[in-house]
Amino acid sequence: MNRMKATLLPLYFDEANERERDERQAQLAVLQRMYGEEAEFLPPVSVTAAAKPAADAVVFPQLLGAAFRHREELRRLEAPLLILTSSFGTVEMWDWEIVAYLREELELTVFSPYTAELARVILRALGAKRTM
Numbered sequence: 001m002n003r004m005k006a007t008l009l010p011l012y013f014d015e016a017n018e019r020e021r022d023e024r025q026a027q028l029a030v031l032q033r034m035y036g037e038e039a040e041f042l043p044p045v046s047v048t049a050a051a052k053p054a055a056d057a058v059v060f061p062q063l064l065g066a067a068f069r070h071r072e073e074l075r076r077l078e079a080p081l082l083i084l085t086s087s088f089g090t091v092e093m094w095d096w097e098i099v100a101y102l103r104e105e106l107e108l109t110v111f112s113p114y115t116a117e118l119a120r121v122i123l124r125a126l127g128a129k130r131t132m
Contacts, residue, residue, distance in 0.1 A: 006126035038123035
């Protein structure tokens with residue numbers, strides 16, 4: 001493992017239907033191709049089983065309205081959240097409401113980059129933080 005790579009734990013919501021699960025897997029494949037130089041992706045885990053992840057950050061390749069029903073599970077996460085829900089490796093514009101909820105209501109550290117270069121900067125910073 002490259003020490004400078006960020007370690008990311010992909011999270012998902014169990015409530016996803018079959019189409020949403022397929023979309024999430026496709027999005028995760030996009031992210032692995034785009035950010036493989038900057039990040040190592042661990043096997044995906046349900047948000048209900050992810051307390052205290054052994055990763056630099058958790059990544060959501062997909063956000064669903066189910067996020068509003070997992071208040072306690074999300075609060076238990078001790079790693080920053082990285083939202084990379086678009087096919088461009090950035091945050092989808094319609095995820096702003098859930099991102100605002102995570103930041104404002106749950107007071108979580110949430111990164112929602114609007115460019116791929118900003119996402120790469122965040123990933124490099126996460127990897128560098130661990131090595132320091």
